[in-house]
Amino acid sequence: MTVLQVNGASKRFGSLVAIDDVSLTIEPGELRAIIGPNGAGKTTFFNLVSGLFAPTAGSIKFDGRDVTALPPEERVRRGMARTFQITEIFPELPVADNIRVAVEIAAGYRLKPWLGAAARAVVAARVDELLDMGGLSDKSDVRAGALSHGDQRAAEIMMSLALRPRLLMLDEPTAGMGDQETYDIARLIRRLHRQEGLTIMLIEHDMRVVFNLADRIMVLAEGRVLAEGAPQEIADSDKVQAAYLGKAAA
Amino acid sequence: MRPARHRARAFDAAVCLLLLFMPFWMGAIGGYTELATRIIVMGLAAMSLNFLLGFTGVLSFGHAAYFGLGAYGAAMAIKYLDAGTLPAIGLGVVVATFAAMAIGALIVRRRGVYFAMVTIAFGQVFYFLAFRWNAVTGGDDGLTGWHRLPINFGFATLDIFGNDKAFYYFALAVFAVSVAAMAKLIDSPFGRSLTAIRENERRARFLGVPVEFHIWLSFVISCLFVSVAGALYALLNNFTDPRALRFDLSGNLVIMAVLGGMRFFWGPLIGAAIFVALQDYVSSHTENWMSVIGLVFVLVVRFFPRGVLGMLRGGAKA
Numbered sequence: 001m002t003v004l005q006v007n008g009a010s011k012r013f014g015s016l017v018a019i020d021d022v023s024l025t026i027e028p029g030e031l032r033a034i035i036g037p038n039g040a041g042k043t044t045f046f047n048l049v050s051g052l053f054a055p056t057a058g059s060i061k062f063d064g065r066d067v068t069a070l071p072p073e074e075r076v077r078r079g080m081a082r083t084f085q086i087t088e089i090f091p092e093l094p095v096a097d098n099i100r101v102a103v104e105i106a107a108g109y110r111l112k113p114w115l116g117a118a119a120r121a122v123v124a125a126r127v128d129e130l131l132d133m134g135g136l137s138d139k140s141d142v143r144a145g146a147l148s149h150g151d152q153r154a155a156e157i158m159m160s161l162a163l164r165p166r167l168l169m170l171d172e173p174t175a176g177m178g179d180q181e182t183y184d185i186a187r188l189i190r191r192l193h194r195q196e197g198l199t200i201m202l203i204e205h206d207m208r209v210v211f212n213l214a215d216r217i218m219v220l221a222e223g224r225v226l227a228e229g230a231p232q233e234i235a236d237s238d239k240v241q242a243a244y245l246g247k248a249a250a
Numbered sequence: 251m252r253p254a255r256h257r258a259r260a261f262d263a264a265v266c267l268l269l270l271f272m273p274f275w276m277g278a279i280g281g282y283t284e285l286a287t288r289i290i291v292m293g294l295a296a297m298s299l300n301f302l303l304g305f306t307g308v309l310s311f312g313h314a315a316y317f318g319l320g321a322y323g324a325a326m327a328i329k330y331l332d333a334g335t336l337p338a339i340g341l342g343v344v345v346a347t348f349a350a351m352a353i354g355a356l357i358v359r360r361r362g363v364y365f366a367m368v369t370i371a372f373g374q375v376f377y378f379l380a381f382r383w384n385a386v387t388g389g390d391d392g393l394t395g396w397h398r399l400p401i402n403f404g405f406a407t408l409d410i411f412g413n414d415k416a417f418y419y420f421a422l423a424v425f426a427v428s429v430a431a432m433a434k435l436i437d438s439p440f441g442r443s444l445t446a447i448r449e450n451e452r453r454a455r456f457l458g459v460p461v462e463f464h465i466w467l468s469f470v471i472s473c474l475f476v477s478v479a480g481a482l483y484a485l486l487n488n489f490t491d492p493r494a495l496r497f498d499l500s501g502n503l504v505i506m507a508v509l510g511g512m513r514f515f516w517g518p519l520i521g522a523a524i525f526v527a528l529q530d531y532v533s534s535h536t537e538n539w540m541s542v543i544g545l546v547f548v549l550v551v552r553f554f555p556r557g558v559l560g561m562l563r564g565g566a567k568a
Contacts, residue, residue, distance in 0.1 A: 071460075073458050073459060073460050073461070076456055076458035081456070082456055084456075089449075090445070090449035091449060092449055101443065101445075104443075105457050105458050106457075110439060110440065110443045110459055110464075111439075111440050111467075112440055113441075114438050156453075159453070159457065162457075163458065
């Protein structure tokens, strides 16, 4: 079944049309990249899908159900997880506790005033597993705010992964990173996609990352869908090159 | 990690021992039993406020309202209903908790300074109610003509009225149960969801936490325990008046929490001890005791922004 189906979504801020009639369908197991020049509306589109604000028009279906009117936390509970352009973690808590909060919430324990030994052991094992997958095992006691940029991003992705999402949305996961960090994060994303079979939608500026990872690419420009297709089609598209390089190059 | 945990355990044990024998060593340093009782009562109030402030990251300037409702509830139960001590405390707590549930529901969407302002506004409603409604609350003069009663357990009687040490230990028992409950909550999945909100509300929401509902719960729990302190305060004084509801008390609770260190579980108790002891000592010399406390507060916040406990812990690390 289709994981995400966006139908004619639009978002206006006053007279500014940030998103204009964007539709998109994501199938299970797909890795979809969203690219476009700065200000194209990529993050706004993520915010619409994840529920940070409501669309002015259009609808969003997740797993076949209409979620257009649901608050973010409800969408998360249905399997939508996301990261942010500026990493959102719990800076004062140790890395392990960052992950632990996510694991406990995912297990449905968020209102529990206590936890039995058996449940605690299950949580601890899952935390270790996620720390390991994110390459953070040796930093589990470090304050998350003291981690390097790349490790913070890995921690944020692992927190989202703790939710066992049906759709993982990554907003510029390699933004502001050096070559090594970019490579590490790209490898992590590839692993989540190929080995864990995760459905992923990501916004990305680094074209090496995009063309290495994506199954399909959607190009946004000025809030509209400029092109959509397999990586090779997008690379060959004159329209896309024009949007990136300016009209003169077309 | 390990040694840090051992240090924390050792500190917990030291606090418990000090509290257990406070009426005995208090005299040696120039205090008296009632002062010791006041310290744990205000300590409980500040620690309850800190459940919301330090462990959920939400600042309330209106906690005096629930402290006062606990105080008036207990006092009126004894005066008008001839209630025993424990039912009287229970009534005060129930009234305050219901008030917190209703008001909390109206304000949880506000954040930061707006939340703080709205808590003051609602808090003052109760202050003026107590101030004006002479016939029931005694108005500005306060609620007099009652006193705490010995507690009859059936097999034995605890004379908390005639014996001030007995009342201290009664208050300490109530303090211990309340504080243990809060510690347990903080170190639970629910408590960690609150800390998550404090650390990063957006991240908490996008992990699936209904943030407003959790803040509401934290507010109600915090008010519940502050009302326990309020009820004890009325029993301690055999009296209550509208000042137990006024916003300057709310401010004092915040000062205690910040002074002691709001990121530390025991911080507000340390802050309350300093505040209450200074108040007692300085007010016997000058009416302007608040300016001395204010000066201490400013100095601590300026040089040790993490409070007294933060300073001690930083010192231990270096």
